[in-house]
Every structure is written in C-alpha cells, then in structure tokens.
Amino acid sequence: MKVKPMPLSLASRHLLGLSAVAAAMVLAGCSPSGLSLTQHRTQGYSISQDALAQIRPGQSQQLVTMVLGSPQTTNSFGNETAYYYVQTKVEQTAFGLEIAKDRTVLAVYFDKNNKVIDKAVYGTKDGKVFQIESRRTPSFGEDRTFIESILASI
Template sequence: MPLRILAGRIAPLAAAALLAAALAGCTSNMSLVTQRTQGYEIPDTALQQIRPGQSQALVTTVLGSPQTTNSFGEQTAFYYVETKVQETSFGINSIKSRTVLAVYFDKNKKVIDTAVYSLADGKTVTIESRRTPSFGADRTFVDQILQSF
C-alpha cells in the first residue's frame, strides 16, 4: 500500500518534469536564419559627433576604446569594426556586411580625418601555402617509433 501511495504522488511530478523538458526545446524564434552583429556597433549619431580638431580622449569617450590601433610615424589611427553575420540553424555563417570606422589623429592627438570602409573597399589577400622545412623530416608518430628500432 505505501508503494502505491508513493507512486501516485510521483506520477504528476514526473509528468510535469517531462512536459517542462519538452517545452524547453521549443523556441519562440521559428526562423532557420538569425542575424547578429559582431564587434562594435557604429551608430550614426556617434559618427556625426566626431569632427576634425577633437581630442583623442573625447573620441574614446564618445566611441569607446577601439578594437585596434595603428601608429605609423607621427600619425595614429583608431579602428572600430562592425560585422553583420547571418547564421543558419545548421551552423553555417556568412558575412553580410562589414564596416570599419577609422579615426586618424595627428602628433598632437587631435582628429585629422575619419573614414568609413566597407567590404567593397577591402582586398583579398592570398595566404602563402608553402612551409619552411623543419630540422629532419616530418614523420608520424608510428614512423618515429619504427625508425628507433
């Protein structure tokens, strides 16, 4: 008798747990494709606030710290990169747009110019596939063991 009472109390809890687990797999977004932004979102209002003659500290206050900087000679540049990515539910990513905001400074850390670059401004760079040979020959683990005998 106590086993029957215990099973009667656990059955509704087990059913509720099963229902909760089944509903957890459902999402409100039924789309197979999602879009997201990687990096810095470049708002138009922030871009309009940056003008020649402003200080580097003011640019950092308005835009935040840059993703990358460049110092060449007496000039410095801050780069803010925004990438819009489209991702399918199967894990395939594709870049839809990339915007790079470049803010150039003079030797006194004052803004000289700003530029906005897109994917169309980029150039494809081919990566060299040749390798520098290492000392000895490239051998697998099994080759190394067999050669030691």
C-alpha cells in the same frame, strides 16, 4: 459476444500524458520565427550615426575613446596614429556555419598631438580581395607521432 476494452494501467496513462505534452511542445516550436534556419547578428563594434556625428576634427584622442570606446585595433605610422572600429554583420546557420555578409570599418586618424585629423567609414566595396598564400615553409626534421618519437628514442 461483446468485447470490453481493457482499462489502461497507470504506467500507460502516464506514457500517454507525456507523449501528449511532448507533441504540444513540438507544435509550439513551429511558429514562423522558430522555423528560421539562419540568424542575423552583428559582431564587433556597432557603428551608430549618433556616435559618428560626435567625432569632429580637433577633438582629443581621449574624447574619441570616451565616445566610441576602446578601438579594436590601432596603427601608428610616423607621428600619426589611427583607431579602427570594425562592425561585421554575420549570418549564422543552424549548423554553426558563419557567413560574413557585410563589414564596415570606422577609421579615426590622429595627428602628432593626438587630435583628430579626419575620420572615414569603409565598406566592403572599398576593400581589396587578395589571395592568402597557403604554402608552408619547410622545416628541418620529421613530423612524427608520439609513439614514433618514443620508438625513435630507444
């Protein structure tokens, strides 16, 4: 006695086709670039050597802003000011964890007439590591939840 194979129903054929398409999509994602669990990117200002070469002593603050753009932060001390442009190279994992791999700071210093005095590029090796104080300043009163606050007012 021969056993005849049962013909596939329409739903079974669609399910088989969808699973084949899904398998093809999964395998297409297995390219060498798709297997990387980390991404490298730059945050902040991208310091280019061309823009850096254009900044020279005696130039105006406005020209520096035209060439480099608005600074990320400024500092004033006495009659002098400084513009700071920060570039951070970050490695981000597939799970959202960001690790700063390298940080470069371009500082442009201006005199009282808003003319460039000097420029400097600082890297990670030029910085100082310091501990951030994690203690909290005590405050008067109690930390209560919303329900405790309602019950205390009654």
